[in-house]
Amino acid sequence: MAIASFLFARSDSGAWRVRIEDIDRPRIVPGCAEEQLRALSSYGLEPDGGVVRQSERMDLYDDAFDRLRRSGALYPCRCSRSEIAGTSSAPHGLEGPPYPGTCRDRDVDPAVARSWRFRVPADAVSFTDAIQGAQSQDVSWVVGDFVVRREKPERSYAYQLAVVVDDALQGIERVVRGTDLLESTPRQILLYRALDLEPPGFAHVPLLVAGEAGKLSKRAGAAAIASASSAVRHRIASSLLTAMGQAPDLTRAAATFSPERIPRRREIQWEGVEAATR
Numbered sequence: 001m002a003i004a005s006f007l008f009a010r011s012d013s014g015a016w017r018v019r020i021e022d023i024d025r026p027r028i029v030p031g032c033a034e035e036q037l038r039a040l041s042s043y044g045l046e047p048d049g050g051v052v053r054q055s056e057r058m059d060l061y062d063d064a065f066d067r068l069r070r071s072g073a074l075y076p077c078r079c080s081r082s083e084i085a086g087t088s089s090a091p092h093g094l095e096g097p098p099y100p101g102t103c104r105d106r107d108v109d110p111a112v113a114r115s116w117r118f119r120v121p122a123d124a125v126s127f128t129d130a131i132q133g134a135q136s137q138d139v140s141w142v143v144g145d146f147v148v149r150r151e152k153p154e155r156s157y158a159y160q161l162a163v164v165v166d167d168a169l170q171g172i173e174r175v176v177r178g179t180d181l182l183e184s185t186p187r188q189i190l191l192y193r194a195l196d197l198e199p200p201g202f203a204h205v206p207l208l209v210a211g212e213a214g215k216l217s218k219r220a221g222a223a224a225i226a227s228a229s230s231a232v233r234h235r236i237a238s239s240l241l242t243a244m245g246q247a248p249d250l251t252r253a254a255a256t257f258s259p260e261r262i263p264r265r266r267e268i269q270w271e272g273v274e275a276a277t278r
Contacts, residue, residue: 001205002018003244004203008176010254016048019052020051020052024159067195075108085097094142094183098141099145103117116149117145118145118147122140124139129185139186146160172200176204182266185204205244206262206266206267207266244263245263
């Protein structure tokens with residue numbers, strides 16, 4: 001994904017931004033972000049303007065949250081995950097049962113709220129992805145009113161709100177990421193609109209899948225790449241670029257990059273690190 005986003009930026013004579021999305025504290029692995037940055041650097045992929053860390057931007061998310069709350073776009077919710085799973089009669093959506101709107105029209109005291117949810121309109125959200133093509137999703141049907149901030153067990157912002165705020169403040173014109181995040185994009189578009197912001201363009205790159213092992217681990221992949229020799233790194237990069245339909249070295253790929261050659265698929269079978277190190 002990093003190489004794809006780098007190529008998009010360079011082909012447009014744009015800046016390449018890197019962000020460490022570390023607000024989900026229970027899932028943070030110490031040293032993992034630094035390992036990934038070293039892996040990027042080993043390929044000559046240096047971000048323009050430094051690295052942004054979400055954990056250092058909570059005041060910005062607070063400001064956006066307050067704007068949404070004052071506008072009436074948010075409401076406090078007392079429901080727990082287990083209660084939602086147990087009471088919803090709807091079929092499972094993208095991330096389990098869609099929220100049934102239990103607290104939407106209730107007068108819930110914010111002091112006892114477990115979370116704050118966004119009031120999702122009934123209309124479908126449509127956009128055109130630069131790789132995956134035309135997309136449309138009725139968020140109210142497949143997700144329901146989604147969480148933007150959890151209050152318990154501790155206060156934390158959802159990925160959806162944080163990335164919208166960051167993209168807007170960093171002046172991001174195109175978001176390039178994996179297809180595992182494609183379905184979350186309509187929620188972000190709704191938040192852009194609610195905050196009177198213009199959504200960027202989106203390009204969702206097929207996930208690299210290593211046979212039966214499934215999606216490649218960022219952690220394991222970064223460690224293997226950072227510790228590999230320059231020759232092995234070159235073979236890995238060549239294999240990655242070829243899998244994406246581009247020229248097999250980064251300099252040529254940047255000069256001749258064509259997003260139309262990236263396969264319009266959700267996944268690409270790729271041996272990558274294992275093949276290069278044999």
